[in-house]
Amino acid sequence: GVNARAEDWVRHNNRSYPAGVWKAVYDGSSGVASETVSPKLTENDYDSLRQVCQTLKTAGATINSGCGGHIHIDATDLTKNDICRLLGLWYASEHSIFGLVAQSRRENGYCQRMMTQLDAEGRSPSEVARKLRRFGSVSAIYQHIAKDNDYGETVRFKAMNLDAYLNHNAIEFRLHQGSLNASKLLHFARLLSAMVDYAKSDLPLP
Helix, strand or coil: CCCEEEECCCCHHHCCCCCCCEEEEECCCCCCCEEEECCCCCHHHHHHHHHHHHHHHHCCCCCCCCCECCEEEECCCCCHHHHHHHHHHHHHHHHHHHCCCCHHHHCCCCCECCHHHHHCCCCCHHHHHHHHCCCCCHHHHHHHHCECCCCCCECCCECEECHHHHHHCEEEECCCECCCCHHHHHHHHHHHHHHHHHHHCCCCCC
């Protein structure tokens, strides 16, 4: 009942989201057989999300602790200042947001906490945002906050992935667990979307 197709692999370096097309692709994560990739969705597309989740359950699909639920929020119109504000909001909220997800996600190497890197920037959302503005570009901010502590390499396996902003005009939130509960996915997406909207606004950081 929805427009869907199978692909061998999600091509992260050239990812496209044809309007209305869902994808089933090979995932590659240990113990995970398949990844379901949605097209860009709005609130009006909730029925298709619910239908896909129900279809997967009817087909016998299950979720295990290796499954992540990555949520991409459109960031086409976000400026560097908006990104700094969003990171300030995340700094203030990360502990609480980690409390909303499954235990398997809280100490997961594929969605690492960002608090350690951001903590050095200040003690309030506005101070974090202000200090991050000293970097000349979002790419430089990404290089600063996405350092892996063990290897000193820039990694995209953070709870909030700015690599997606640089390459796909989206903010990728990698924290949520995989789920076949459409309402749970929708509510988490609404929370993250609201954070991005607040970062874009002229409202003061709390």
